[in-house]
């Protein structure tokens with residue numbers, strides 16, 4: 001227990017699994033936790049005494065099944081092993097922690113999900129920027145970036161790390177990232193640039209980081225250094241598979257912030273059992289392809305050349321069906337190359353997995369051959385980067401048995417003909433069986449004991465067993481070892497001689513097998529980089545095959561991409577809704593044309609449930625798919641490269657974040673208006689609906705006007721219930737009205753779901769309420785109120801006011817920035833407590849401000 005306490009004190013925040021003989025034991029609080037999580041028995045030791053403690057344990061060979069459960073429960077687990085052979089020491093056996101498993105640093109297949117990366121991240125708050133680093137130790141991928149809070153937030157959302165390392169002093173600051181990450185706080189000194197730079201150079205065995213193109217990323221480097229530090233802290237020292245570090249270039253990919261990722265339901269649906277775009281398009285057949293597709297979806301490209309290269313390969317695969325089938329068949333037969341080769345580097349690969357590695361490499365050659373012959377530049381390049389490593393596959397085939405076991409100690413891993421000594425020992429050990437059979441026969445004949453048998457136990461090795469009825473026939477020279485109820489057990493000189501030979505041979509076989517296996521792994525280590533390179537090409541090809549498959553199965557077409565800023569989609573469809581429609585119901589395709597000269601903003605009105613949101617989202621999804629290099633759900637499309645996609649959905653369910661929903665909506669919209677570019681695509685869905693009608697209309701109007709007049713003229717789809725906004729098209733050239741058509745029957749409405757030019761007059765909200773099963777009384781009453789309100793021309797009032805607003809052409813420039821009046825008005829507004837202000841008081845306040853201006 002002294003030894004235990006000493007080790008435990010070094011890992012106070014981890015659950016310590018303490019190896020005792022054949023068991024891993026836990027003590028005290030750890031035991032209580034472990035027994036609960038693992039469902040194992042909790043016992044007490046030293047009951048009643050001062051050293052009373054809880055105890056729970058499990059057999060050492062069950063580690064692989066129990067460890068993931070502990071890690072998944074969010075625990076850090078320190079594995080403490082016996083570091084010497086108990087037979088060789090007379091005192092307490094030496095023990096030490098050999099691995100600290102945490103959610104972000106896991107190599108165990110049971111903890112990892114095959115189609116998801118398991119990233120460990122570090123965030124460093126620098127003076128100007130925030131640095132971030134992501135490492136997946138199971139694949140060796142190491143990435144870094146730096147930027148403002150929004151960018152880092154977006155990356156964290158994209159990469160969804162299982163664990164984030166943060167400097168202790170920035171605990172508070174990190175909590176501003178509104179995501180629930182498992183976080184571990186490290187001492188401040190770890191986040192020092194010089195220290196980080198030095199650790200990276202040392203790890204990569206280089207003098208500077210220029211070769212990786214990250215030398216200037218001061219904060220990114222600091223974060224990456226913290227990641228490396230953490231690996232050594234958790235005893236992960238065999239990490240030669242982390243052979244490079246790459247920058248995530250902000251300007252290479254389409255910008256989508258976290259709201260957009262969420263609103264578009266790219267990776268996950270917002271509904272509990274809903275379907276995401278990834279669910280629909282992920283037809284990849286290899287784990288590495290699955291992981292890459294997820295990444296591609298978060299980071300659509302902005303480089304025309306790269307997109308076209310992907311498209312050209314997809315086109316080839318669609319047209320050359322037999323090549324496509326052959327390639328995909330080979331990829332299907334592969335195991336997770338990326339993770340297998342990482343296991344080689346970390347020394348955790350089993351003989352069976354080495355055979356799987358070999359078979360996966362063998363599947364590369366046919367793919368390479370097809371690629372080289374294809375004549376498609378992109379595919380030829382890809383094939384050139386595939387290395388089937390023939391030297392390696394040959395070596396593995398020669399060294400290992402095809403059906404090698406999971407555990408090297410099980411024996412029979414090494415093939416015949418590898419070592420003469422091993423072969424001899426094996427034949428000796430296998431001839432033992434027939435030797436024993438012969439001996440039994442001989443002794444039965446000699447002694448006349450017909451039921452005589454030879455067996456083995458761990459206490460005294462080989463023995464002859466004689467039933468009591470034949471006891472008197474036992475020869476004198478046999479030595480009695482054990483008396484049972486109905487039999488006696490003997491040993492003989494000959495048996496002992498035989499035993500030492502056989503047991504010696506078996507022990508030697510085990511040592512030799514391990515030795516040869518160790519040499520094979522050392523040999524494999526030279527191939528880590530070429531295999532990683534091949535694996536990444538296979539992942540790409542798998543994604544492109546999935547694109548081809550989607551194109552064939554879902555009727556997707558190849559979009560035309562160019563450098564313009566125009567968007568012209570013919571008969572576009574929403575790929576997710578389309579797949580979810582009840583049988584027999586067809587998705588109604590729609591055209592969307594947006595450009596910066598004539599049709600910059602489309603104001604879409606239409607009743608509730610008519611399909612406004614669907615049109616907005618499908619437009620973004622089509623652009624994203626196109627810029628990933630995929631084909632798209634449309635009849636055809638011309639897409640000028642988009643560099644930012646913003647989507648905002650009117651206040652709905654963000655209340656859990658502790659801010660008013662409307663405040664959240666305005667915050668989100670403000671961040672769009674501050675980040676516009678000529679190539680932005682903006683989708684605003686019911687912006688302004690979170691407040692009163694007048695406020696809402698005014699805000700929506702002002703936002704649309706701002707976008708229209710902004711020099712970047714960003715392409716915008718604006719879905720709204722406020723048909724008042726249709727008036728904007730009269731005075732703003734590039735705002736066009738469309739509506740999602742419906743057919744009005746006497747007391748019913750049929751949704752036609754077709755986007756047609758022109759505004760719409762009503763919202764049919766009451767009709768939807770009726771459809772939803774609202775009591776007739778309520779529907780009837782609502783209709784009456786609506787009639788009355790419409791008669792009072794309330795909405796026309798608004799329209800009139802808005803018209804006046806246009807005529808007055810309010811010049812905001814009357815506020816000169818240095819104007820003392822501005823200061824005065826600002827003070828006046830700041831002093832006002834809006835929460836307690838009644839509408840009348842607000843009007844009076846406004847009047848007061850107006851008077852101040854008139855006075856001027």
Ligand SMILES: Nc1ncnc2c1ncn2[C@@H]1O[C@H](COP(=O)(O)OP(=O)(O)OP(=O)(O)O)[C@@H](O)[C@H]1O
Nearest residue numbers: 577586587588589607608609610611612613614753
């Ligand atoms: N083009 C279409 N073809 C077939 N079904 C569609 C189409 N568009 C939408 N739908 C169906 O109609 C439902 C409502 O669409 P959507 O949410 O886009 O309406 P909305 O006009 O935005 O409604 P609200 O104003 O109430 O938010 C979708 O969930 C989908 O099932």
